[in-house]
Amino acid sequence: MTVKLSIRDVEKSFGRKHDRKVVLDHVSLDVEEHQVVCLIGASGSGKSTLLRCINLLEPIDDGQILLDGVDISEPGLDTDPVRRRIGMVFQSYNLFPHMSVLRNITLGPTKVLRRDRDEAEAAARELLGRFALADKADAYPDQLSGGQQQRVAIVRALAMKPELMLLDEVTAALDPVLVGEVLNVIRDMRSEGMTMVLATHEMGFAREISDRVCFLKDGVILESAPPDQLFTDPQRPETREFLERVIASGRL
Amino acid sequence: MTELDEGAGNVSAPSRVPGAPTRRELWLRRQRRRSTTIALVSTVLTFTVVFLVVTNSSGWPKVKDMFFNAERFKEDFPKIVGYLWVDVKLFLQCAPLIVIWGMVIALCRNTRNPVLFPLRMFAAVYTDFFRGVPVILTIYLIGFGIPKLGLLEGEFHFLGFGGSWVSPYLWGPVALVLAYSAYVAEVFRAGIESVHESQRAGARSLGLSQTQTLRYVVIPQATRRVIPPLMNDFLSLQKDVALLSLIGIIEVFRRANSIKDSTANFTPIVVAAVIFLALTIPETRLVDWYTARQRKRTGGSVIA
Amino acid sequence: MKRQILALVAAGSVLFAACGDDSESGSSTPETTAGSETTAGGAETTAASTGGDAKACAEGKTLEAGGLTIGTGDPAFPPYVIDDAPESGQGFEAALALAVAKEMGFEGDAVKWVRTSFDTAVAGSDTNFDFNLQQFTINEERAKVVSFSDPYYTANQAVLGYTDGPGKDVKSLADLKTLKLGAAAGTTSLQYVLDVIQPDVEPFAFNSNADAKTALDNGQIDAIITDLPTGLFISAVEIEGTTVFGQFALGEEGGDQWGLLFTLDNPLVECANIALANLTASGELESITTQWMGDYVEAPLLPES
Numbered sequence: 001m002t003v004k005l006s007i008r009d010v011e012k013s014f015g016r017k018h019d020r021k022v023v024l025d026h027v028s029l030d031v032e033e034h035q036v037v038c039l040i041g042a043s044g045s046g047k048s049t050l051l052r053c054i055n056l057l058e059p060i061d062d063g064q065i066l067l068d069g070v071d072i073s074e075p076g077l078d079t080d081p082v083r084r085r086i087g088m089v090f091q092s093y094n095l096f097p098h099m100s101v102l103r104n105i106t107l108g109p110t111k112v113l114r115r116d117r118d119e120a121e122a123a124a125r126e127l128l129g130r131f132a133l134a135d136k137a138d139a140y141p142d143q144l145s146g147g148q149q150q151r152v153a154i155v156r157a158l159a160m161k162p163e164l165m166l167l168d169e170v171t172a173a174l175d176p177v178l179v180g181e182v183l184n185v186i187r188d189m190r191s192e193g194m195t196m197v198l199a200t201h202e203m204g205f206a207r208e209i210s211d212r213v214c215f216l217k218d219g220v221i222l223e224s225a226p227p228d229q230l231f232t233d234p235q236r237p238e239t240r241e242f243l244e245r246v247i248a249s250g251r252l
Numbered sequence: 253m254t255e256l257d258e259g260a261g262n263v264s265a266p267s268r269v270p271g272a273p274t275r276r277e278l279w280l281r282r283q284r285r286r287s288t289t290i291a292l293v294s295t296v297l298t299f300t301v302v303f304l305v306v307t308n309s310s311g312w313p314k315v316k317d318m319f320f321n322a323e324r325f326k327e328d329f330p331k332i333v334g335y336l337w338v339d340v341k342l343f344l345q346c347a348p349l350i351v352i353w354g355m356v357i358a359l360c361r362n363t364r365n366p367v368l369f370p371l372r373m374f375a376a377v378y379t380d381f382f383r384g385v386p387v388i389l390t391i392y393l394i395g396f397g398i399p400k401l402g403l404l405e406g407e408f409h410f411l412g413f414g415g416s417w418v419s420p421y422l423w424g425p426v427a428l429v430l431a432y433s434a435y436v437a438e439v440f441r442a443g444i445e446s447v448h449e450s451q452r453a454g455a456r457s458l459g460l461s462q463t464q465t466l467r468y469v470v471i472p473q474a475t476r477r478v479i480p481p482l483m484n485d486f487l488s489l490q491k492d493v494a495l496l497s498l499i500g501i502i503e504v505f506r507r508a509n510s511i512k513d514s515t516a517n518f519t520p521i522v523v524a525a526v527i528f529l530a531l532t533i534p535e536t537r538l539v540d541w542y543t544a545r546q547r548k549r550t551g552g553s554v555i556a
Numbered sequence: 557m558k559r560q561i562l563a564l565v566a567a568g569s570v571l572f573a574a575c576g577d578d579s580e581s582g583s584s585t586p587e588t589t590a591g592s593e594t595t596a597g598g599a600e601t602t603a604a605s606t607g608g609d610a611k612a613c614a615e616g617k618t619l620e621a622g623g624l625t626i627g628t629g630d631p632a633f634p635p636y637v638i639d640d641a642p643e644s645g646q647g648f649e650a651a652l653a654l655a656v657a658k659e660m661g662f663e664g665d666a667v668k669w670v671r672t673s674f675d676t677a678v679a680g681s682d683t684n685f686d687f688n689l690q691q692f693t694i695n696e697e698r699a700k701v702v703s704f705s706d707p708y709y710t711a712n713q714a715v716l717g718y719t720d721g722p723g724k725d726v727k728s729l730a731d732l733k734t735l736k737l738g739a740a741a742g743t744t745s746l747q748y749v750l751d752v753i754q755p756d757v758e759p760f761a762f763n764s765n766a767d768a769k770t771a772l773d774n775g776q777i778d779a780i781i782t783d784l785p786t787g788l789f790i791s792a793v794e795i796e797g798t799t800v801f802g803q804f805a806l807g808e809e810g811g812d813q814w815g816l817l818f819t820l821d822n823p824l825v826e827c828a829n830i831a832l833a834n835l836t837a838s839g840e841l842e843s844i845t846t847q848w849m850g851d852y853v854e855a856p857l858l859p860e861s
Contacts, residue, residue, distance in 0.1 A: 094454030500760030
């Protein structure tokens, strides 16, 4: 299996000299093609920041990020072409409220990939159909439920035919009833072989779907292991403590 | 005791015929009728009192003659109404340019690219200057000052517009555009800044460039949000167009004033005011309607 | 008995006043001016031949007892007032006003000047003067809200422009239709442009002749329509390279007639008229006019077409 994404010794801090907060502390991680890696950890542990750094929304302070062996984190590099290859979905969906669902989805393909409008629309409708949203194509985001909006956000990212998908706690803002439909979409993506990195609180789902689970605390990956191993036999005390708290809250 | 239903403690309410009004609806109807009647009575009463007081005051006949003279109204209206077109035309020339130039200034002001810093500086100085200097002064400076530099001569022709290079019909609108763009730029800036960062994140994650993000995602949302304050600015502009009379342009109010001067009667000014109100009141209602609609649509995220 | 004596004394003083002239009449009324009265410009006239004693007429009819308040523009332009200082008596209207004042028995410190805008005076809304003069044209409409004295000057309108500018080919009023004309707001000149000339090119109206001059200088207008003396003054003194291309008459009397402006039905009007009649008869009005306006009357008369 080839390594799709390689994160090496990445460092990231926020704030000025005396106020400096280290958010990512020498983080390293390799993700192979078609692999699904889940990031778990408490809020503020650096999961979202790591994803935003992979997507080059935030510049890293030190270290390297390699996509297909090519350093995409080089300072001064044009980031737009890279982002075309990586799809990202956010906790707050970030759909464009002034555009219809269809337009949301076709904006990227038509303006960035320069595809023909009709072609893009047909492809969009097809994708929507696959996720049972075909009838919502002409609706506006504010007319959809949270679950529907998140699924549209995923479709929007998929329409760009990314090589890698990053999902940042995409079910955290959803009604429990709606979480399931989104998880189904992610399952479908997995079965189609999409390489994914997810940050999530859904432990059960993480266990079910991932090839690898990484536990982060204070910007450091303390433990990284296949799910069965990590969830049943965590090696680090911090991981154990975290999992105990999660179980106690009834989420595992 | 055993008369109670199975469904523990359920007292059956009097059954209502479906379609008939509920008791709350009936009460609301009564309330509404009451308040309408009270409103009507109080309005009629107030107006009657004011009317009686005014028309019975000792000076009323003179005021009526000087400001609301029916004969003068009839005679002056046709002379004045034609000049409304001058104001409207000037407004229509200035408005689109103000939107464009105002947006340019707003974007310059917001740019974070260090290479473009001079533009950012320029935009800041520009808005400070033109918002600080009174519009009247700007009009004089540009309307008289620029032609006075003596750099211009002859005529120009552009897209069906033509005229002398020194004409007040050119530099007057230029002055208004420069002045108003500063205000409009600030409005646009507020709009742009009110678009949440996450929208930019979403757009850039799709691979859209900085420019594309601005063009397709940020600016459309920003503009929609600031339409109410923009409309107010444009209502203002309609009236300020009359200031161009300072550099010689004869428009509605100047014409009215000249009749006033020769007849020593203020009715022509009232005529001009009535003509203007006939235009601005429907516009104001339109703005109100649009603002309310936007508020409903976006759930309150409207700057007004 | 006492009452009868008082009445006799009163009657007697009235008699004295009635036949009084420049000599010491009016001993019963307080005079704030110094005793000596120098007669103006020579000719000694008696009350009988000029038709009246303006001074006696004016007594008690002014705003302030023993003083006269004269209003004029802010600023006041030459050749009507020189250096915006009417108290100096320099300038046509300054000199005329002081002459009228003197006829009515007010001189030196008894004469006070105030400034008003053209608009408020002509609308009758400003009343802080006994009379006002700013080249006000007498017309019917204005006479409904203010009162005018008899005319003291008749002015034609003039076309002023650059000597080698578009105005140089103007030979008749009809030629004006093709020019970009400018006039000062509120004046009969503007009215004339809008209602009579009705040019083919949109005319311009300015807040004052000063702004109109700027526009002419900038080349934004081809010609200014203003009253003849003002036009000639501008071309002779103020803007180099300009000429008055022609003059034309407004109105039936052969031109704008200027009068002193008073509040409506002011009894002082009559006294001013007596004063003006006196000044005309004595020739003083003519000499004042010639002195200040003499240079400003020469320009070709424009025919209709």
